[in-house]
Amino acid sequence: MAHWNGSDLAKIAAAEELDLSSERADGTLRDPVTMWVVRSGGQVYVRSVKGADGPWYRGTQSRHQGRIEAGGVRSDVTFQEADPGEYPGVDAAYREKYGHYTSIVEHVLTERARASTLRLEPR
Template sequence: MTPWTPSTLAALRDTFSLYLAAGPAGPDTPEVEVGMVLADGDLYVRPQRGTTSQWYRAAVSHGIGHVRVAGEAVAVRFEPAGPEVRAAVDAAYRIKYGELASFAVSTPSRLATLRITPA
């Protein structure tokens, strides 16, 4: 695994959301804007509709894709996160998004937590 660059980490900390695309890169690969958080040094995303979300299913199915934040595109890997990180991710969403965090701390969203790492 390649670590996040310092500039990408700063962008992830300071930006409200990122753009995510699941699957091999290409002109027809759709991107979706999602909220994200850093927890214990790792990047996490959660779909509002949980495991029924189309982009979530694509990310799990492909396991690869890219994210774009602050104009920088990074090839990434997606992996389902285990229950051991849910509390830390919940807290990170509440700190970052305040009252808006309800989209990410519902039971369906919590069950669909994805960890994103640079490819």
């Protein structure tokens, strides 16, 4: 498992949103999708509100790598499916960071969304 350096981790975690571009099978990048991003421990996570059926999530599954931009950090990453044991920490991070969006945050806390939790690892 690759680890973020402290500065990049802090900048990404502080960003309100993240732009994610997944790689197609031919290695080219898809158009970026803007989404929420959270930090749990020393890791960075994203989730699809639509779960595994979400278009951007499906795009991450062809090569399991891409590029992110957030908080002034641009990094090539690997998309790793999070272990269910990581979900509680990610849930808590979403509640803490985005809880002021009370009518929206619950959508990233459903079982459907939880099953699409990806850990973003620098490469």
